[in-house]
Amino acid sequence: MAAEGFRALNENTLVEYIKATPSLCSQLGNLENLQIKEVGDGNLNFVYIVTTSSGSLVIKQALPYIRCIGESWPMSKERAYFEAITLQKHGSWCPNHVPEVYHFDRVMSLIGMRYLAPPHIILRKGLIAGIEYPLLAEHMAEYMSRTLFHTSLLYNTTTVHRQEVAKYCGNLELCRLTEQVVFSDPYKESEYNRYTSPYLDNDALAVREDDELKLEVAELKAKFCEQAQALIHGDLHTGSVMATHDSTQIIDPEFAVYGPMGFDIGAFLGNLILAYFSQDGHADAANDRKAYKQWILKTVEDTWKLFEKKFTSLWVENKYGFGEAYLSAIYTDTVFSRAQEKFMKALFHDSLGFGAAKMIRRIVGVAHVEDFESIQDASVRAVCERQALDFAKKLLKERRGFQSISEVVLAIKKVPS
Amino acid sequence: MAAEGFRALNENTLVEYIKATPSLCSQLGNLENLQIKEVGDGNLNFVYIVTTSSGSLVIKQALPYIRCIGESWPMSKERAYFEAITLQKHGSWCPNHVPEVYHFDRVMSLIGMRYLAPPHIILRKGLIAGIEYPLLAEHMAEYMSRTLFHTSLLYNTTTVHRQEVAKYCGNLELCRLTEQVVFSDPYKESEYNRYTSPYLDNDALAVREDDELKLEVAELKAKFCEQAQALIHGDLHTGSVMATHDSTQIIDPEFAVYGPMGFDIGAFLGNLILAYFSQDGHADAANDRKAYKQWILKTVEDTWKLFEKKFTSLWVENKYGFGEAYLSAIYTDTVFSRAQEKFMKALFHDSLGFGAAKMIRRIVGVAHVEDFESIQDASVRAVCERQALDFAKKLLKERRGFQSISEVVLAIKKVPS
Ligand SMILES: Nc1ncnc2c1ncn2[C@@H]1O[C@H](COP(=O)(O)OP(=O)(O)O)[C@@H](O)[C@H]1O
Ligand SMILES: Nc1ncnc2c1ncn2[C@@H]1O[C@H](COP(=O)(O)OP(=O)(O)O)[C@@H](O)[C@H]1O
Ligand SMILES: [Mg+2]
Numbered sequence A, B: 001m002a003a004e005g006f007r008a009l010n011e012n013t014l015v016e017y018i019k020a021t022p023s024l025c026s027q028l029g030n031l032e033n034l035q036i037k038e039v040g041d042g043n044l045n046f047v048y049i050v051t052t053s054s055g056s057l058v059i060k061q062a063l064p065y066i067r068c069i070g071e072s073w074p075m076s077k078e079r080a081y082f083e084a085i086t087l088q089k090h091g092s093w094c095p096n097h098v099p100e101v102y103h104f105d106r107v108m109s110l111i112g113m114r115y116l117a118p119p120h121i122i123l124r125k126g127l128i129a130g131i132e133y134p135l136l137a138e139h140m141a142e143y144m145s146r147t148l149f150h151t152s153l154l155y156n157t158t159t160v161h162r163q164e165v166a167k168y169c170g171n172l173e174l175c176r177l178t179e180q181v182v183f184s185d186p187y188k189e190s191e192y193n194r195y196t197s198p199y200l201d202n203d204a205l206a207v208r209e210d211d212e213l214k215l216e217v218a219e220l221k222a223k224f225c226e227q228a229q230a231l232i233h234g235d236l237h238t239g240s241v242m243a244t245h246d247s248t249q250i251i252d253p254e255f256a257v258y259g260p261m262g263f264d265i266g267a268f269l270g271n272l273i274l275a276y277f278s279q280d281g282h283a284d285a286a287n288d289r290k291a292y293k294q295w296i297l298k299t300v301e302d303t304w305k306l307f308e309k310k311f312t313s314l315w316v317e318n319k320y321g322f323g324e325a326y327l328s329a330i331y332t333d334t335v336f337s338r339a340q341e342k343f344m345k346a347l348f349h350d351s352l353g354f355g356a357a358k359m360i361r362r363i364v365g366v367a368h369v370e371d372f373e374s375i376q377d378a379s380v381r382a383v384c385e386r387q388a389l390d391f392a393k394k395l396l397k398e399r400r401g402f403q404s405i406s407e408v409v410l411a412i413k414k415v416p417s
């Protein structure tokens, strides 16, 4: 099929595509009860669940524009290529938390991958529903530590690293979207910006007039554009995670690029903190969400702590490996530990910075989160959003003052609700 | 010729190559008095001066190994490609200080460029001879500000930037050489390290055992390997500059890559400071070199100050241009000035760090500088080298404490000689 050129598929034409593609057929087994359902709730792409009586899979196709906006906002469909090779690369380092890729067709910008069947749901929806995931912190720490470590210079030679960096430079259109919606639009007037008006009008204005904030954001944007530290997922919010009580799966790495590790860690932590601040808007007589808010904060804390532990353990294990950042002949014993501490501290502050930036853009930028959007009463929603926004601004500006994740959690708890 | 594949040329076979290459012939005019002389005093490549009665040019050819070591240290001859495109790119932004490229043959790894005729000499030789260059600071500031600014995100879109970054990732073998000889070997035992023995044995050992130094070097190495800030020359020591009283020409950018701007600025300033500390070894009855030392320090100071002035002026001039790091809609008026100050301060400290690292490696690493090597008396040489080394260590560790280049120069003056 690949040679025939790109065609946007639909639930009907996908049938023929599947039938002509052995790697998909073999996954599905007997094709007689073939059922196809488009479920893409995402912003960018089309996602089809394909089931038969003997198998299942998901087909994701990228079209050359942004789905939720339409053909007026073109976007390279090569993003499917970067998503596919990243699922494979991250999957090779962390198969427990990344769906297997069965098939990739670059011409069609089409990925066939494991169907994450119910009870898997998008984590963000679980957080809105008040569901606790006891293994979430452990699993996310595992995913982030393994993918980021093994694609960095702590593990690889600079030869491998520069080759990989070059390849992912091709994903520049998606990077540009991040640059615009995360690091630029919220800090200026933009036709795309939205916020709970009129409640947050002054808050949005204050963001656009906050010089301290802008100075910090410039630094983070430069890091995002210039620092090829590791192969990051690039869009690691709670809508890119599907979870059950004991499974955590990371999907949708179409924004992948060699970038700062803190961008991924911050995206996840920042979205958890958004979930935290949204909880009051979801409280009702049956559930005041107080205990759940504490669980979210514990997950924030555990995620970083477990990440730090796993990441530094991988580093110790691979001390005598190929990684060229800290040669074992130079970084012996005590200086090795000190180098690790210095590295982790910088990464912690990067993560807080990027996390805060991700929070801000979800409140005054183009793309909002369902955590807040699903709060019907705009005045209630605005109160929750303002708490999150104020905390994020403080975090971005004062991040270097936080010595540990516990201090961050304490600061969150202190926000009057 | 290009299609015939690579052949290492010599003074004889180069004649035929030139005759078959119109772009070279037209530069030389009448070929009857063709004279060819190999003059490569560099470490890596072959350089031929070609003259006729009506014209002249230089031919530089890269062989697939490092010239001064031989075939036992292979090195991609594609470095000639990166040198050629960088001469062209930097030349387009600063034609006054970069020799024109007449011809490039990628298969032959061969560049034809303007012959920088006498009285041009390699700046390092001029510094050893005690020659003052009244326009050097101005010209180097011009070169560095124009090349670095126009290849950064202060001037370019991220689209252009990522495309360029990808291309230069291919120059990884040369980058690896830098990583090894600048950021690694001096800090560990290495068969390649050399130093004025036995005088500096303990000093070299102290470098290998200095944990503070190693922590700082790790940070700089990571920046070099990860930060694609601008298209840097990559080897901007005083041996890559040819100068006369009123001309300054930058040659030999075969190490070019998208890297931290401070790497170039530091290379130049660090090598000036090495020249400074070598002067006592060149003093004699006729010239105590005291005034010359002051001229070198003035040049250090002027270079940075003029660089800062020119660079920030370019930034102001291009404030409403394509550059995407600081969008004019966000960085208005006062915050724009503050962003510039913050940027320049970070760049200053980067430059000091890289400059110091470049100094250290020239004293205890594989490649030394003629400034010191030409001091015959080893005990005298060792004293000069130790002063430079001690100052460089201090500069590397305490660079963030320096608020201005004047403070750095003051600290240099305070070194007891
Ligand atoms: N492998 C999968 N298994 C089950 N559902 C999936 C899978 N991949 C995507 N989905 C569903 O499709 C939605 C959109 O997928 P996503 O990859 O996030 O697309 P987009 O790039 O458009 O955001 C997800 O929110 C999820 O509900
Ligand atoms: N364009 C030129 N004009 C005059 N001399 C040159 C020119 N280019 C190189 N040279 C001479 O050749 C020497 C080696 O050139 P260089 O480009 O530094 O080679 P390498 O990469 O081997 O260090 C220089 O030190 C200089 O003396
Ligand atoms: Mg998605």
Ligand SMILES: [Mg+2]
Pocket: A235, A237, A367
């Ligand atoms: Mg997103």
Ligand SMILES: [Mg+2]
Pocket: A042, A043, A044, A235, A252, A254
């Ligand atoms: Mg997506």
Ligand SMILES: [Mg+2]
Pocket: B042, B043, B239, B240, B252
């Ligand atoms: Mg040279």
Ligand SMILES: [Mg+2]
Pocket: B042, B043, B044, B235, B252, B254
């Ligand atoms: Mg060279």
